[in-house]
Amino acid sequence: MDESSKELVEDSEVSKDPPSSKSDGAQLTPEELVAKSIAPVKRDFLRPPPVRASSTDGNKDDASESKAVPSNLLKEKKSKRQLKRERRQEQKSPLHICPEIAKTGNVSSCPYNNNCRFSHDLEAFKAQKPADLEGNCPFMSDEGPCPYGLACRFSGTHKDGVPDGTSKKKNSEMNGLKKDVQKLLWKNKMRFPKADAKLKLLGLMGHINSKKKMLDEKEEDVQTVSNGSHANDENCCGEGASDSIDKVEHSPKVPEEDDVDGVLETDELRPLKKAKPVIDEYCCSGEEGVNVMEEDFGKICTQTEPETTTDNILAEPDISLKLHPREKKLIDFRGKLYLAPLTTVGNLPFRRVCKVLGADVTCGEMAMCTNLLQGQASEWALLRRHSSEDLFGVQICGAYPDTVSRTVELIDRECTVDFIDINMGCPIDIVVNKGAGSSLLTKPMRMKNIIQAASGTVDKPVTVKVRTGYFEGRNRIDSLIEDIGHWGASAVTIHGRSRQQRYSKLADWEYIYQCARKAPVALQVLGNGDISSYLDWNKHKSDCPELSTCMLARGALIKPWIFTEIKEQRHWDIGSGERLNILKDYVHFGLEHWGSDSKGVETTRHFLLEWLSYTYRYIPVGLLDVIPQRLNWRPPSYFGRDDLETLMASDSAADWVRISEILLGKVPDGFKFAPKHKSNAYDRAENG
Structure with missing residues (x-):
């Protein structure tokens, strides 16, 4: 460790007081500590909690405690107008x-x-x-x-x-959003012939027929006006005309009977808009974006009637020529180490780190279908793939068959992926309230329509991720597991918790086994939840041979070298220097991904700090009386075997910032940070 690193470690807020016999858990046996979900750290390394002038972790659930957090660790909420003003000032x-x-x-x-x-x-x-x-x-x-x-x-x-600016950097990333595609999505002129044909075949287009008729009538009125006496009026044939059509296209869709509270956000409805007739536009326009649709519209450019064109686009090819779901190219997940899609922290640099440490399968962060179909660059960034990810999938989330199937077709056309995963287990309120994520677990017919429409649109494998159920004590995946396979899914990942439960209890692996034994042979079942060592992996695989593999999530966040441990079948007592080297690799990958200018450096720092809010929970193997460490154990205050290991064990956000300064230099003036996920907050119900 260099001199600057040593100085930062020595200046940290970690207390150097000797261990106290009266500290929490010091008089309990290791077995008693484990029963209370407290990590059994060896007594020689225990110390009383550090005394600070004011709480600095910034992550307490108690509102009264959060008031004492220094301002440099809290994010100040700002209005959109204020943020826009600051951006303009920054540009100047x-x-x-x-x-x-x-x-x-x-x-x-x-x-x-x-x-x-x-x-x-x-x-x-x-x-x-x-x-x-x-x-x-x-x-x-x-x-x-x-x-x-x-x-x-x-x-x-x-x-x-x-x-000289004439050369270009060698880019090893793919799946970027092309500008011509983004413009088509912005203008709602992108066509989805495969998805629409499948939706029509399944009878899922009926609820928008009335909207189509309204649009056709509106378009005829616009064409009549544009060819009449007001042809030179800008409000009739220019921007005003398109604006009037857009107002009709943005009209909200009638909620279905099983919608949550009968109301949905309009964002979920935008992909259902029907654009203006595109025959003349796609035949005559010289825009580059038209090339995207040449193959789909090459045979119908001579048509002149809008209704005939729609029928041809939606026409279903001979069913006998289509691949049966079981005849599609499948991915064999059996025995492979699968890194779960992780919100915020599961970015491309983190996945690269996990690939170096032994991960076999990686998956991008969850992307919302509506945002992808609107051409949002920030959402498309979640689909990016590095060349080192040899088996890569993307995860999407949507509430309706049309949005999901069209998103699947768009990804298949524009991205290089090996499989597409549909999230039907996300517990986040903003997702559930829109009818997506875990909300679908209460709507089996909607699940069926989404899976059938998506799997029938593309030839790539479509997988599904679910929880045991929506409500605690009312599991329902076991009753749907056979149907999920028949609907067209290639694999299903079962997180052994309900939506209501979140992370308050350990995952129910017995229920996962029950579902795996009920699943049809063609459907691969993957388990997920609380895997923190190679022993957990071995146990689940041996207890249920029908289980294809296990997905690693929080265990990989806390110690990404878990992939190495599983492959080498050992507990790796990794040192602080080796852990710092992993962080250095992450920073290097982050600078390549987000940029090496000041903005890229601070973006890398932000995501590094988000990751450190998980890694501090790792307890070195050599410090434990009982191994392996469990995910629900609360780490007590302890000394590491060196100053850097002690610093890495700190639950203070101020110390995480110090680690980032070792790797990325001093933070800028006015720097503020608070973790997005309260990963260091333990639920009291979990630990009695």
Whole structure:
């Protein structure tokens, strides 16, 4: 560990007081501690909780305690208007240098000149730019210069000085959102012939027939006006006409009988809009985005009647020529180490770390179908894949068959994935209230329609992730498991908890076994919940041979080397230096993914801190009286075997920030952080 690291460790808030025999749990036997879900740390390493002037972890559930948290660790809630004002002010700052000028070092290189929204004051940027970070530029090994040029926080290590901007960095990531596709999605002009044909075959298009007739009548009125005496009126044939159509297209859909409270967000309805007739537009337009649909519309460009075109688009090909679900290309999950899709922390750099440590299957973070169909770049970023992810899937979440099937077709067309997973178990309120996630567990017919529509639209395997049920004590997946296989799913992952339960109790693996034994042969069943060591993995696999594999989630967040432990069948007593090297790899991957400029560095820092809010819960094997560690154990205050290990065991967000400063330099002035997920908050009902 370098000198700066040692100084930060020594300056941490971790107390150096000797262990006290009166500290919590010190007089209890290891067995008694385990019964109370307290980690049985060896007495030689125990210490009383550190005394701080004020609570600094920023993650207490008690509102009264959270008031004492220093302001630099709490996120201040701001309105959208305030955030927009701050962004505009930031853009005017000399530090917000134009990317083109940063790449080339030439002020005249920007094609927008004075109309550019970024700063062109190169000298002011150089004067105010923060000092370079220690280490080398993450893009040094790529062909060509660093894509961030002078804005790179490692610009002093660039070999060729100021780049000329003619070369491009070697990108090992895929599944980016193309601009022409995004424009089609924005304008609602993207066509989904396969999905619509399948929906029509299943009889799931009837509820929007009335909307189609209304749109057709509106379009005829617009065409009549545009060809009449007001043809030169901008409000009739220009923006005003399209705006009037958009108002009709955005009309809310009639809720189905089983909708939650009979009301749904309008975002869930947008994919059901019917765009204007596109025959002339796609035949005559010179836009690049039209190429996306050439194959689908090549045979119908000579048609002139809108109704005929719709019928041809939705026509179902000969059913005898379509692949049966069992004849599709399947993925054999048996025995493979599957990293679960993890919200916020399961980003591409984290998945790369897990791949290095032995993960076989990776899956992107859950993406909402409505956001993908609207062309939101932030949502499409969740679909990105690294070349090292040789077996990769994406997870989507939607409430209706049409949104899900169209999203599946779009992903199949635009992305390179091996399988598509549909989340039907997400417990988050904002998702459930829209009728998606765990809400679908109360609507088996909706589940059936979604799975049938999605699996019938694409040839790639479609998998499903569920919980045991919506309400505690009312499990229902065992009664649906056979149907899920017949509906077209290739595999189903069962998280052994209900939606209502969340994480308040251990996962019910006996129920997972029961479902696996009931499943049809063609349906692979994966278990999920509370796997924290290779012994847990071995037990579940041996107790139920019908189980294809187990998915690892929180266990991988707390110790990503669990994949190595399972493959090597050992408890890895990993040292603090080895753990720091893993964090260094994450930072390197993060800078490659989010960028090596100031914005990329701080984004990497943010997600690193989110991950550290999980990793601090790991207790080294050499410090435990009983191994392996369980996920529901609360770690007491303890010393590590060295200062860095002690720092990594701290539950203080201030100490997590110190670790980030070891890897990414000092935090900027006014830095604030509070974990998005209260991963260090233990439910009292869980621990008696």
